[in-house]
Amino acid sequence: MDSQFIALVATLVVSVHGCRKTELPPISHTMFPEGFIFGAATAAYQVEGGWNADGKGPNIWDNITHERPSFVANNNNGDVAADSYHRYKEDVQLLENIGFQMYRFSVSWARILPNGRINNVNKAGIDYYMNLIDELLAKGIQPMVTIYHWDLPQDLENIGGWTNPEIVTIFEDFADLVFRTYGDKVKWWITINEPYMVTKGYGADSFAPAAYLDLHGIVEYQVGRNLLLAHAKAYRLYQKKYSQQKGKLSMAFTGIFSIPKTDSQEDIAAAERTYQLTFGWFSHPVFVGDYPQEMKNRIEQLSRQEGRNTSRLPPFTQDEIDEIRGSADFYGLNHYSTVFVAEGTDQSSSDPKPSAMSDIGVTTSVDPRWPTGASVWLKVVPQGIRLNVKKICEEYCNPDIIITENGYDDDGSKFTDDPERIYYLETYYAELRQTIYTDGCNLKGHISWSLLDIFEWRDGYTKRFGLVHVDYNNSNRTRTMKKSAYWLKNYIEMHKIYYK
Numbered sequence: 001m002d003s004q005f006i007a008l009v010a011t012l013v014v015s016v017h018g019c020r021k022t023e024l025p026p027i028s029h030t031m032f033p034e035g036f037i038f039g040a041a042t043a044a045y046q047v048e049g050g051w052n053a054d055g056k057g058p059n060i061w062d063n064i065t066h067e068r069p070s071f072v073a074n075n076n077n078g079d080v081a082a083d084s085y086h087r088y089k090e091d092v093q094l095l096e097n098i099g100f101q102m103y104r105f106s107v108s109w110a111r112i113l114p115n116g117r118i119n120n121v122n123k124a125g126i127d128y129y130m131n132l133i134d135e136l137l138a139k140g141i142q143p144m145v146t147i148y149h150w151d152l153p154q155d156l157e158n159i160g161g162w163t164n165p166e167i168v169t170i171f172e173d174f175a176d177l178v179f180r181t182y183g184d185k186v187k188w189w190i191t192i193n194e195p196y197m198v199t200k201g202y203g204a205d206s207f208a209p210a211a212y213l214d215l216h217g218i219v220e221y222q223v224g225r226n227l228l229l230a231h232a233k234a235y236r237l238y239q240k241k242y243s244q245q246k247g248k249l250s251m252a253f254t255g256i257f258s259i260p261k262t263d264s265q266e267d268i269a270a271a272e273r274t275y276q277l278t279f280g281w282f283s284h285p286v287f288v289g290d291y292p293q294e295m296k297n298r299i300e301q302l303s304r305q306e307g308r309n310t311s312r313l314p315p316f317t318q319d320e321i322d323e324i325r326g327s328a329d330f331y332g333l334n335h336y337s338t339v340f341v342a343e344g345t346d347q348s349s350s351d352p353k354p355s356a357m358s359d360i361g362v363t364t365s366v367d368p369r370w371p372t373g374a375s376v377w378l379k380v381v382p383q384g385i386r387l388n389v390k391k392i393c394e395e396y397c398n399p400d401i402i403i404t405e406n407g408y409d410d411d412g413s414k415f416t417d418d419p420e421r422i423y424y425l426e427t428y429y430a431e432l433r434q435t436i437y438t439d440g441c442n443l444k445g446h447i448s449w450s451l452l453d454i455f456e457w458r459d460g461y462t463k464r465f466g467l468v469h470v471d472y473n474n475s476n477r478t479r480t481m482k483k484s485a486y487w488l489k490n491y492i493e494m495h496k497i498y499y500k
């Protein structure tokens, strides 16, 4: 083997010179293990367009961008987006060209069920995803389907959206249809993308529907509760009705990943609390059972100080705890960046009314030396992803993990010239390999965000996450591979040659 030969030469060289003997890592450690999955992702509202094509109903993003255009930078909206509704074959061709083995995309709820409910199914919507799945499978690319990626049908928002407990069974019905229709072809499922971020659409103006703004501190926890119950219902339904399809299900979890600002006990505790009240809020009920104790204690205590008789965090019943516990076959992690946290809330931004964010009670900051993406929140901190994966192994008993999103955004000014994205991928991959080879974590795959330059929510088309450039000034939405896509193609290719 080459690696043994290199190691032998290195040993001889150091022994001749009498220097300290060092071991070179095996050459295979520059790569991921055999079977590791490389994928790319998008989400329906961010790429499809066709907002009212062929019977699709309106969703909360159609609604907010039409009713309140200034909600998004440059009054952008997803009416056409990258036009993947008409150009999905080009997308699949790009996936094949780069060498991806998996494509994570989401189904648009209102494209399949225009009113959100099961009594009105849109055949054209069903066909669209069937065609996309068939196109992927024909090229040997595994679909990973996200059932909900933030585009709630407007009719469901009109009855309270995720605040209304009825949503739990309405979502279960939708999931049932999707499993029944596509389940013989799809073996990887994400029920809900980033439930933590979904809560920020309520009680805050950050995402659609930007509703119940006065109820922050309360509404986020009601929404979070319904999201967890909806996820668990879908999971149990799959187990009961579709287990012969042998698919694997999870959520795509996220939160605020932080490092203590100093090594003081207070800051170390602040980082742990940040983890438990963001990532732990959703992953603890799924992997351990119930909310993290620290989250329950803290919100209970703050609620009492505010003069309330009950906690703002509504509890689960024992049956609900049992239904949610164990409702994932792997851990789907969306990770981009890392912050420092210090104990105590930043006074200058204090709002007298609590929120899920202020409940954490920390001040965040960044190291000015960290390189940054076009989004201010996206700092390049490769060691953070390793720490996050390691934390998952420790907290949740070493589950299988797939990075369901990870990537870098630029402002598009350099067209396809994106060395910063290559640097990001290269350094994050190096840390991910450490989680496998050094930390012993069961990391099974990495899904890049995003295949294309997409509609980046409130930032519209001003922030570009794509490995592939999309020309938004051209009605053909011309796609051009960036340098990072070529870099990644070579990197994936190297694995295929080595493991052949």
Ligand code: NOJ
Pocket (backbone or CB within 6 Å): 043, 046, 193, 194, 334, 405, 449, 456, 457, 465
């Ligand atoms: C996570 C979300 O799932 C995705 O929709 C978004 O584009 C990326 N973060 C980047 O902000």
